[in-house]
Amino acid sequence: DIQLTQSPSFLSASVGDRVTITCRASQGISSYLAWYQQKPGKAPKLLIYAASTLQSGVPSRFSGSGSGTEFTLTISSLQPEDFATYYCQQLNSYLPLTFGGGTKVEIK
Amino acid sequence: EVQLVQSGAEVKKPGESLKISCKGSGYSFTSYWIGWVRQMPGKGLEWMGIIYPGDSDTRYSPSFQGQVTISADKSISTAYLQWSSLKASDTAMYYCARHDSGAFDIWGQGTMVTVSS
Numbered sequence: 001d002i003q004l005t006q007s008p009s010f011l012s013a014s015v016g017d018r019v020t021i022t023c024r025a026s027q028g029i030s031s032y033l034a035w036y037q038q039k040p041g042k043a044p045k046l047l048i049y050a051a052s053t054l055q056s057g058v059p060s061r062f063s064g065s066g067s068g069t070e071f072t073l074t075i076s077s078l079q080p081e082d083f084a085t086y087y088c089q090q091l092n093s094y095l096p097l098t099f100g101g102g103t104k105v106e107i108k
Numbered sequence: 109e110v111q112l113v114q115s116g117a118e119v120k121k122p123g124e125s126l127k128i129s130c131k132g133s134g135y136s137f138t139s140y141w142i143g144w145v146r147q148m149p150g151k152g153l154e155w156m157g158i159i160y161p162g163d164s165d166t167r168y169s170p171s172f173q174g175q176v177t178i179s180a181d182k183s184i185s186t187a188y189l190q191w192s193s194l195k196a197s198d199t200a201m202y203y204c205a206r207h208d209s210g211a212f213d214i215w216g217q218g219t220m221v222t223v224s225s
Contacts (some may be wrong), residue, residue, distance in 0.1 A: 001170070034211035036153075043203055043218055044145075044153065049211035087153055091210045096169035097143070099153040 002026055002090050006100035012108040019075040021103045023088035028068045032092035035064055035073045038102075039084045047086075048073065083107055110134040112142075112204050112216035119222045120194050127190035128219045130204030137185035138162035141207035144178060144189050147218075148200045158207060159187055194223045 003026040013019050023033065031051040036044040046055045048064035051071055061076040075082055088100040115129040130142065143158040157168040161180040168178070180187040187204055202219050205212035 032210055036212075038153075043215035044205075044212075045215070046211050046213050049209055049213075055211075055213065089153075089155070089211070091207075095167070096171070097155040097158070099145075099155060102152045 001096060002029060002093055002098055004088055004090055004098050004100035006086075006088055006103050008103060009101060010104045010106070012106050013078050014108045015078055015080055017078045017108075019078050019082075019105060021073045021086055021088075021105075023066075023071045023073070023100050025069045025071075025090055029090045029092035031067045032090060033064075033066070033071050034089045034091060035062075036087045036089065037082075037084045038087065044087065078105070080107075110206075110214055112206060112214055114202075114204060114216040114219045117220040117222070119224070121225055122194060122196055122223055124194050124223075125190070125192050126194055126221065127188050128202060128221065130187045130189075130216050132185045132187070132206070135206075138182050142180065142187040143205050143207055143212060144176075144187075145203045145205060145212075146172075146200045147203065156189070156202075161185075161187060194221075196223050196225075199223050 005024045007022050033051045035048040038044040052064045063074045085102045085104045087102050113131045138161050141158050141160050144156040146154045156172040157178045159166045159178045159180050161182045177190045204216040206214040
């Protein structure tokens, strides 16, 4: 199985801050990585796919980068509605399509 | 509107069987894989498996192989997740999601399954 390690698992930030979340894969996955946002009591929402492609309708303050084994999700200027948990997911191999452990972004 | 609508919350006893559903609309249901994702209370997301409704090709995560069955009825644009004998540890929220362009782009609202004696 391909393991995904997200860091940090928790971060406290203020509105307007630049926030970066890292996802490391246990083996190379090319650019087959997606990022999701999940708010309490809601289904996850796709933000980024193919490592750096912004999903339609997602604000441009979200961006993704990386390939191979190291990836980042950046929020350029944190907004109140961005406080949520973020997950990465690898889609390079079906066995299985693993998720990272999640990063909870809370208000400082 | 493209959407996936899941069946309602379930409360079951250990040992009982259960089948939950996920109905797609607004797109060609047979042309996209549908995956299932488990989220235990207060925990992260776990990918369970995926099915291609066009031909019912199904893949399971090793962690869930033999524990659940994924199926689909393309005539009614519906995918299913079923258990033959529930355990308390199956208590979780279950999501279905459409796989497109290398990600799960459309998600159902989730089905909460509670297993308790």
